[in-house]
Amino acid sequence: MNSGQVTQDKKRNIVNIYWLEAKYEFLKSLRLPVFALSTILFPTLFYMFFGLSFGQQDFGPVNSATYYFVSYGVFGVIGASLFGFGAGVAAERGQGWMRLKQASPMPPLAYFVAKLAMAAMFSTIIFLLLWLLGFLFGEVRLAALQLLSIWAIMVVGSLPFAAMGLAIGYAVGPNSAPAIVNLVYLPMAFASGLWIPIQALPEFLQKIAPFLAPYHLAQLAFSVINVDQGDSVLGHIIVLGIYTVLFLVIALILYKRDEGKTFG
Amino acid sequence: MMTEAIAELKGVSKNYAKVQAVKNIDLQINAGEVVALLGPNGAGKTTAISMLLGLLKPSAGEALLFGQKPQSTESRIRTGVMLQLSGIPDTLKVKEHIALYSSYYPNPLSLAETLELSNLTGLENRWYGKLSGGQKQRLHLALAMCGNPDLVFLDEPTTGLDVASRRSLWEQVRGFIDKGKTVVLTTHYLEEADALADRIVVINQGAIIADGTPSEIKAITADRKIRITSSLSPAQILAMQGVSSVKQDGVALEILTSQAERTVYNILQEDNNATGLEVTTAGLEDAFLALTQERKAA
Structure with missing residues (x-):
């Protein structure tokens, strides 16, 4: 009987489950205008308005279009992760969809890996779109290795924001989740110097910025084109790591609290 | 097994x-x-x-x-x-x-x-x-x-x-x-x-x-519910054939029975002044109630 079950389990194609889970997570989100449009359109429009339409100034070694390509790119990938996890988990939890998934034989990690893959895909779309606009209209000229480094930093560096979104998704209901995400997202992005360069922010915000995760992700990406503040790269990575662990722990606590709350 | x-x-x-x-x-x-x-x-x-x-x-x-x-x-x-x-x-x-x-x-x-x-x-x-x-x-x-x-x-x-x-x-x-x-x-x-x-x-x-x-x-749930005002005591009615529960509800008695006609006949035989007779199909709620009470009694 035991051996029978083992062969049964072998017949499941685990790789295929992960692949389908990720594919449908992406398709589902792409077809949802409120998600697809807002995560892709906002950073694109911001970049066009504030990064490309004011003419070119010098930002140290690069022009302003290049500087803003990185800062609005970071802004965009943070949004994709925060909304993908925050609003997505809250909605699916509220519908009971998540309980059904938990009761199914789906490998539990597949749900989260799929959401990470989806956020990475959206991040890549945002990255490519901004780069294309910058290349065409802002004389953004970066070496392939620089581009690849910035892309990798953005995709991997959005992990703490996925964790943050997950915590929000477990903390609040489906109707309030998008609003809460915006309340966290927009002020945090502004204070981290993603919209206006950090040097141009009021002094008290400049002092707050180093405590915010987006500041550190932006500085990491800026370091590729030498426009960062000059802090240690390792320091940025450690802060982002602490943020990730902290919010994963919070999410886990909220998940435990959630168990059995929805019915009586 | x-x-x-x-x-x-x-x-x-x-x-x-x-x-x-x-x-x-x-x-x-x-x-x-x-x-x-x-x-x-x-x-x-x-x-x-x-x-x-x-x-x-x-x-x-x-x-x-x-x-x-x-x-x-x-x-x-x-x-x-x-x-x-x-x-x-x-x-x-x-x-x-x-x-x-x-x-x-x-x-x-x-x-x-x-x-x-x-x-x-x-x-x-x-x-x-x-x-x-x-x-x-x-x-x-x-x-x-x-x-x-x-x-x-x-x-x-x-x-x-x-x-x-x-x-x-x-x-x-x-x-x-x-x-x-x-x-x-x-x-x-x-x-x-x-x-x-x-x-x-x-x-x-x-x-x-x-x-x-x-x-x-x-x-069990096919029982019918009889409402009647009678001078008989609940215990007397509970002893009758087919009756599974009797409850005082204001002046009236609420009786659950599997044999409604016989129960009504029995009651009227012993108390021909009984009034306000109503017979309805007992719902699931009544059946649950009856079952719960039986369980308590047992």
Whole structure:
């Protein structure tokens, strides 16, 4: 009987489950205008308005279009992760969809890996779109290795924001989740110097910025084109790591609290 | 023993902060059975099922599926589930939802078989968000059946459906039962339990108060309710043939009986001044009440 079950389990194609889970997570989100449009359109429009339409100034070694390509790119990938996890988990939890998934034989990690893959895909779309606009209209000229480094930093560096979104998704209901995400997202992005360069922010915000995760992700990406503040790269990575662990722990606590709350 | 216990609750209780939702339940479900857990809202049916599915941890006792922990992959790949949902993602097509769920199982049905079994053929390219209420419910059912599991849980499968959609869904469940599968469903409709199950377990206030074939359970709930104002004492009436419970309600007495005509005759013979006679069909609630009181008396 035991051996029978083992062969049964072998017949499941685990790789295929992960692949389908990720594919449908992406398709589902792409077809949802409120998600697809807002995560892709906002950073694109911001970049066009504030990064490309004011003419070119010098930002140290690069022009302003290049500087803003990185800062609005970071802004965009943070949004994709925060909304993908925050609003997505809250909605699916509220519908009971998540309980059904938990009761199914789906490998539990597949749900989260799929959401990470989806956020990475959206991040890549945002990255490519901004780069294309910058290349065409802002004389953004970066070496392939620089581009690849910035892309990798953005995709991997959005992990703490996925964790943050997950915590929000477990903390609040489906109707309030998008609003809460915006309340966290927009002020945090502004204070981290993603919209206006950090040097141009009021002094008290400049002092707050180093405590915010987006500041550190932006500085990491800026370091590729030498426009960062000059802090240690390792320091940025450690802060982002602490943020990730902290919010994963919070999410886990909220998940435990959630168990059995929805019915009586 | 020839029978194989597929799902088991052994002395299981579940306490929430203020209420005890399930009180020391023992339940064994055997291969090939179609069991309905019948009870009013809040009786503890969903809590009981959630423990069998490993979604909730019992406060006491043990829940087993196929002799193993419900959370184990071995039991989950043999189990299909339909829960009470307010929805699943709107922007995926019927066939995409089914493809994803089928991939979780080692020997799933083909897409065509699943569509036919759930009467969704022709709708495979429609987004979930564009389906009607009955079609959505049939897709939830399809997700429970598409993996071709040995055991299926259906939690309130027809709640919120109109009569026609409910009957249509019953047809689909029967199609699955005919494949020799074990089915556990919860419902608060006796009609539904009767239409699908070969065993009905009545749950009220977290405890099992009756367990039998549909005809046995119907016999209990086929009681009629007599309201009458009489000088006879409740104890005198309770002693009469067929009477299962007597309750004082203001000046009148409320009597549950399996033999309404005989009971009325008996009462009038002993008290020809009795007034205000009303005879109605006892609802499930009355039957639960009667069963609960019998249990207390026993």
